[in-house]
Amino acid sequence: MEFSHVVRARRMVRNYDPDRPVPDEVLSRVLENAVRAPSAGFSQGWDFVVLRSDEERAAFWEATTDPASPPDSWLRGILNAPCLIVCCSNPGAYLDRYAEPDKGWTDRDAGRWPVPYWDVDTGMAALLMLLTAVDEELAGLFFGVPVERLDTVREALGIPDDRNLVGVVSLGYRAPDRKSPSLSRGRREVEQVAHAGRFGTPLDL
Amino acid sequence: MEFSHVVRARRMVRNYDPDRPVPDEVLSRVLENAVRAPSAGFSQGWDFVVLRSDEERAAFWEATTDPASPPDSWLRGILNAPCLIVCCSNPGAYLDRYAEPDKGWTDRDAGRWPVPYWDVDTGMAALLMLLTAVDEELAGLFFGVPVERLDTVREALGIPDDRNLVGVVSLGYRAPDRKSPSLSRGRREVEQVAHAGRFGTPLDL
Numbered sequence: 001m002e003f004s005h006v007v008r009a010r011r012m013v014r015n016y017d018p019d020r021p022v023p024d025e026v027l028s029r030v031l032e033n034a035v036r037a038p039s040a041g042f043s044q045g046w047d048f049v050v051l052r053s054d055e056e057r058a059a060f061w062e063a064t065t066d067p068a069s070p071p072d073s074w075l076r077g078i079l080n081a082p083c084l085i086v087c088c089s090n091p092g093a094y095l096d097r098y099a100e101p102d103k104g105w106t107d108r109d110a111g112r113w114p115v116p117y118w119d120v121d122t123g124m125a126a127l128l129m130l131l132t133a134v135d136e137e138l139a140g141l142f143f144g145v146p147v148e149r150l151d152t153v154r155e156a157l158g159i160p161d162d163r164n165l166v167g168v169v170s171l172g173y174r175a176p177d178r179k180s181p182s183l184s185r186g187r188r189e190v191e192q193v194a195h196a197g198r199f200g201t202p203l204d205l
Numbered sequence: 206m207e208f209s210h211v212v213r214a215r216r217m218v219r220n221y222d223p224d225r226p227v228p229d230e231v232l233s234r235v236l237e238n239a240v241r242a243p244s245a246g247f248s249q250g251w252d253f254v255v256l257r258s259d260e261e262r263a264a265f266w267e268a269t270t271d272p273a274s275p276p277d278s279w280l281r282g283i284l285n286a287p288c289l290i291v292c293c294s295n296p297g298a299y300l301d302r303y304a305e306p307d308k309g310w311t312d313r314d315a316g317r318w319p320v321p322y323w324d325v326d327t328g329m330a331a332l333l334m335l336l337t338a339v340d341e342e343l344a345g346l347f348f349g350v351p352v353e354r355l356d357t358v359r360e361a362l363g364i365p366d367d368r369n370l371v372g373v374v375s376l377g378y379r380a381p382d383r384k385s386p387s388l389s390r391g392r393r394e395v396e397q398v399a400h401a402g403r404f405g406t407p408l409d410l
Contacts, residue, residue, distance in 0.1 A: 001208050012243060031398075032395055036392075037332070038335070042390050046398055048400065112352055114349050115349070116324065119320040122325075123325035144245070144319050146319070147318070157403055157404055159404045160404065182247035188240060190237055193236075193251060194236050194253050197256060197260075200363055205233045
């Protein structure tokens with residue numbers, strides 16, 4: 001598919017056909033593209049836990065939701081996703097990489113980093129998954145794990161404590177869903193977010 | 206260009222033809238795609254300061270480098286970039302968005318966020334810029350501002366203190382450059398980063 005079409009067609013999809021799993025070759029392409037995300041110092045401090053069977057996905061949902069509450073419409077849609085990819089970042093891999101002689105930050109001080117590139121780079125990998133899903137005529141969603149469930153998810157999936165859970169990509173074939181009410185906020189167009197030369201100076205293209 | 210080709214062709218380019226500016230229509234497409242990045246709650250808490258004239262770019266480089274030191278080979282290449290886009294995130298936009306009734310985090314507590322999605326989402330926008338550059342047969346680089354220069358850059362470009370400087374995208378037409386020595390580390394392939402069902406279980410596709 002044309003790149004510009006993929007970018008324009010991508011949107012977060014919150015319901016999937018539960019009877020159509022993600023073919024292995026599609027999952028493979030999704031992951032092959034994810035590992036082409038850029039990363040600071042080529043640290044590549046990311047891991048992706050792929051949940052496909054009913055049991056694997058149930059373990060995730062049990063760890064993130066309250067079984068006493070009936071699922072809301074958001075959850076009912078996402079529960080249909082045949083594949084979840086839990087995207088983890090590894091801050092230690094970056095601190096180790098930048099302690100090497102060519103970088104020289106031997107104190108491994110996270111305060112040297114203007115933003116946490118481990119999370120940013122893993123987010124870029126997640127975006128490549130979402131775009132690849134569109135290119136393969138599937139759909140995806142990226143969503144975060146609630147802070148109060150992070151430890152439960154780590155435990156359920158055996159994820160080491162030193163990993164950050166950056167978010168989860170759900171993948172599948174689209175089913176009808178409700179557009180996110182957030183979209184009614186409207187897109188901030190280029191004129192609103194781009195500045196020429198100095199913050200606050202309109203960019204005229 | 207085919208999406209899969211764009212993903213495969215993208216790499217960080219550290220030298221540019223100084224005599225070929227980025228055409229306005231290309232810059233426009235780069236920014237149009239950037240604002241199609243996803244964002245938590247459609248917060249879109251990002252701003253992009255575009256530096257194109259010699260004076261604008263010099264202001265940035267003066268704020269980030271030591272005039273007493275001769276430029277190293279990295280800097281000599283990047284100084285040729287005809288266009289720099291300083292990518293800023295706005296944490297307050299996310300805290301405001303999630304204080305609205307449909308989200309309900311009225312305490313505006315940043316501790317509710319598992320990772321700083323303001324930085325992650327702005328990073329996704331930067332990746333869309335880099336990919337769009339490839340699609341337009343230009344090249345780009347994403348690099349961070351050193352922590353000790355963040356305030357100087359904010360001051361030089363009039364960027365409010367409440368914005369994070371997530372990184373800078375340089376854009377231009379490629380000139381010969383040296384591959385990053387980091388690449389000799391080798392890519393972590395899918396088999397090394399993907400886990401099936403549980404962290405540590407190999408994924409067999």
